[in-house]
Amino acid sequence: MQQRVLKTLEFNKIREQLLEHVSSPLGREKAEKLLPSTNYDEVVTLQEETDEAVKVLRLKGNVPLAGIHDIRGHAKRASIGGMLSPLELVQTASTVHASRQMKRFITDVAEETEIPILETYAEGIIVLAEVEEKIRHAIDPGGEVLDSASDTLRSLRQQLRSREARVREKLESMIRSSNAQKMLSDAIITIRNDRFVIPVKQEYRGHYGGIIHDQSSSGQTLFIEPQSVVQLNNELQGIRVREQQEIERILIELSAMVGDNREELLAVVAILADLDFMFAKARYGSKIKGSKPAVNNKGIIRLFKARHPLIPADEVVANSITLGEDYTTIVITGPNTGGKTVTLKTVGLCTLMAQSGLPIPALDGSEVAVFDAVYADIGDEQSIEQSLSTFSSHMVNIVDILERVDFNSLVLFDELGAGTDPQEGAALAISILDEVYKRGARVIATTHYPELKAYGYNREGVINASVEFDVETLSPTYKLLIGVPGRSNAFEISKRLGLRESVIDTAKTYISADSNQVENMIASLEESRRQAEREAEEAHELLKSAEMLHKDLQKQMASYYERKEELYEKAKDKAARIVEKARDDAEEVIRDLRRLRLEKSAEVKEHELIDARKRLAEAAPEKAPVKKAGKAKPSRHEFQPGDEVMVTTFGQKGHLVDRTSDHEWQVQIGILKMKVNERDLEYIDTPKQKEKKSVAVVKGRDSHVGLELDLRGERYEDALMRTEKYIDDALLAGYPRVSIIHGKGTGALMRGVQEYLKNHRSVKKIRFGEAGEGGTGVTIVEFK
Structure with missing residues (x-):
């Protein structure tokens, strides 16, 4: 892609917006170098990578990319024996920690959804936990070497604290003495040249003896190290030197460890850079409400409700554009500031963004082609220094385009042939369009020339288009009308602005009959298009209403059948309770009869009592199992080991382990194994077999993990x-x-x-x- 074209279409501004979404210097570097790819397979891969990142952000909302630093220079310097600073070592540990977090994050997400590209990246991350642990053990996040870094350092710092305490104790006794208020400028202990001193007035400089390290700007105060603490300060300095030597030894040791792992660290950094860049593209796509386009290598563009990504969302007008199937050239006519140039840039930018692996600001289902080159001649490039007129500068660009263009190119011409005599300019424009069309390129051109309105009717593979203008409000609507050429609105606008009818009528007499006929035809086309749009919108609304009505009816029917079953069951329950009560009453009567027979020798036969009880039992209704509306009886399934099933007798899910007999299976439920009859099993699913190095991941007690x-x-x-x-x-x-x-x-x-x-x-x-x-x-x- 030519840099001039990228600048003309403002692709650099897309990169600037993308930079707002990177999380590290590594991602920033890749975003700054972003360029469209012309390789079809590479573009497909880039789009799939971004789509996976979008999926992860949709599921998780955020990604643990914090704490990543560009440690490539640190690793290379350490590998040749250089000593890293504490801050550089902290950055190295932080980056290693971020890589470990990222690897685990991707592994966890992969258990919820398929993300093969990100899984491949995660597998390439080498976990350097030992490097991270040793650095964190020796250096705190602020870059301070900790006492725990070595036993020697801990001992030296204990000595330092002990000596400092003794020095302070001696100096505090001096500043608290009775003469201190008179001889000292201030009763404080301070430090000069890493040695403890006190502020002594000039006239008492000989009282304390010792060494003068500094004086105030006025010269009235001297910062003196009293003779009594010179030896202690000397000892402190000696310990500090040994402390610094021990710190350097520790830093050299840690740096050597980093150098030993240089290749692994560089590999991790490269992967983190790719991941940061992928998720930056995904976040940018979310910001512009973009979508993943389908990609083809057939020169076909289908953009549904495409928006210019650099125009604010509350101002931009979305347009649908199709190119490369029934026609390969679009000629757009219409007034200035009507949106023709924006349409050109929208198509060009969407193409460049898609070929860079970015989501495009259009609806789902949009499709773009992968072109070998995008050419654009847009805007007034008049150059005073080169003494080129507007027409000349456009011609320089067009000549360059005609030398390079081929069948796999997208060409965008703005105001083709402008800046010269209208008749000659129109003729040149038609000739240029014919030449580019012969080469097989995809072309969108804008123009003012009325001669080009007929061009789309006379050429196969060419279609007219225009940007709509509202005569009522005297302003453009920025809507693109495919298939309708733009028409002059001069008479209508003049009339709305108050020009007298007689003047307008006279002007019309100077227009040729052919021109009037074309204008009337265009007006008729516009009216037909508006009518078709209104009817399509009404049909769409009716379809939506019908779909909503259909869904409501489905819900009501389902509710009706559920309610019907519920009422039926309630009635059965009520009937069963009535019969149960009758049975209890009958039993009581039978008990009374038996008592009477025993007490009074009544002639009541036992078999008559049994028959009566049997008739009462048969009168009780049987309860049928409740059927849920909308759920069909599962079809018969040939069970296989590994199938996920529901054990109906326990209401628990499990997995089939092995068949133990013709009608019995061994089932794993959680950590329990039991034998279950096949009639008590309901088939749920057959899990896909995935080769894993580790044990299965537990998501709950229904899942299995080895002991x-x-x-x-x-x-x-x-x-x-x-x-x-x-x-x-x-x-x-x-x-x-x-x-x-x-x-x-x-x-x-x-x-x-x-x-x-x-x-x-x-x-x-x-x-x-x-x-x-x-x-x-x-x-x-x-x-x-």
């Missing part, structure tokens, strides 16, 4: 990350105890894992495995 974690063969940093995640999952699953297999080896992995577990707030106890559990190659973890 042991195998870390053998893992890198130290990756093993600690997996341990941290596994402990969280096991706690979620409610396990009381788990096993972590780390092997014996050198013991480094075992010590790292156990050190992490000892500091975990939910771990109650850890121990090595028994002889039958794996011995010292396994750590058993018990939770609180």
Whole structure:
């Protein structure tokens, strides 16, 4: 892409807006270098990357990109033996920490939705936890080397504090003495040249002896180090020198560690730069309410309600533009300040943005082509220094375009042929359009010339368009009308402004019959277009009303059937209660009859009593199971191991483990396994099989996580990350105890894992495995 075209279309301003959304110097550097790509596959990948970032922002709202620094220079200098400053080391640790946070964030999001591109980036992030830990142990976030950096440094600083206390004690006794008020300018202890001094009046300079380090601007006060503390200050200076030497030793050691990990750090920085840039593009797209365009290499542009991204949202007018299918050239006519140039720039900018991997300010479903080049001749480029007129400067650009343009180019001409004799200018414009059309390029041109209105009718693959002008308000509406050429509104405007009818009628007589006929045809087309728009809008409103009515009817029908079942069940319940009461009453009567028979030898047969009870029992209605409206009976499914099912007898979800008989399955529910009859199972889903290195992630008690974690063969940093995640999952699953297999080896992995577990707030106890559990190659973890 030519830099002149990028400047003409104001692509540099898009980059400036994008810079507002980066989170680090790394992302800023990539945003400043942003250029459109002309490779179709690369553009597709860039758009997919941005779309994944948009998806993550929509799900999570934010991304942990804070704390990223450009540490490439630090790593390179450290690798050749240079000593990094404390602040540079802090920046290195901060960047490593940010990479670790980002890796975990992407891994967690990947469990909720598919983000293959971001997952690939996350897999490339090497976790350098040891580098981060050692730097943070030695240096605080403000860049101060901590006492904990080494035992020697801790000892030296304790000595410093002890000596300083003694010096202050001696000097405080001096400034509190009875003569101090007379001999001192102020009763304070201060520091000059890293030595403790007191402010003594000029006339008493000999009273304290010692060394003069400074004096006030007036010369009346001398800052003297009394002789009694000179030795103590000397000792302090000696300790400070040794402290500085120890600090330098620590910084050199840490710098060497950074240098040893240079390649890993540079790889992490490169990935973080890409991630920051991706999410900056996504945030920018959200700001402009942009969407991901479809991309093609066929020269087809379809923009639905496209907006110029640099015009405020409350002022911009959206237009739909199609090019490259039924026609490859659009000729736009209309008045000045009507929006023709904005339309050109909107198409050009949307194309450049899409080829840069940015969302475009248009509705979903929009499509852009990937062009090898975009050419633009827009604006008045008159140059006094080069003695070029407006026409000449335009011609210089057009000549350059005609030398380069081909079938895979987008060409934007603004006021083609302007600045010269109208008749010659129109002829040149038609000839230039014909030439570019023959090359197969996609062209949008604006013009004032009436001759070009007929151009679209006489050429196949060319269509007229115009920007609408409201004669009532005497102002443009900025709406683009495809298929309708612009017409002169001079007579209508003059009439609205009060020009007499007689003058207007006389003017009309000077217009040729052909011109009048064309103007009348254009007016008729405009009226037809407005009528079609009104009818389309009415039809759209009717369709929306019909859809809403249909949805309301569906809801009412569903509600009706639910209510019907509910009332039916209530009636059955009521009937059952009545029959139950009748049965109780009958039982009471039968008991009375039996009592009478026993007491008075009444002639009542036992089988008659049994028959009566049976008839009463059969009178009770049976309750049918409640059916929910809108839910069809599930179809028969051939169960397979791994299927997710609902165990209807318990109301719990589980996974099929294995078939135990013709009609029985072993089902895993949480951490429990049980045998369940096939008729008590309802099929839910067949989970996709995904190859994973670690145990399944627990999202709740319905999901499964193993009772042991195998870390053998893992890198130290990756093993600690997996341990941290596994402990969280096991706690979620409610396990009381788990096993972590780390092997014996050198013991480094075992010590790292156990050190992490000892500091975990939910771990109650850890121990090595028994002889039958794996011995010292396994750590058993018990939770609180």
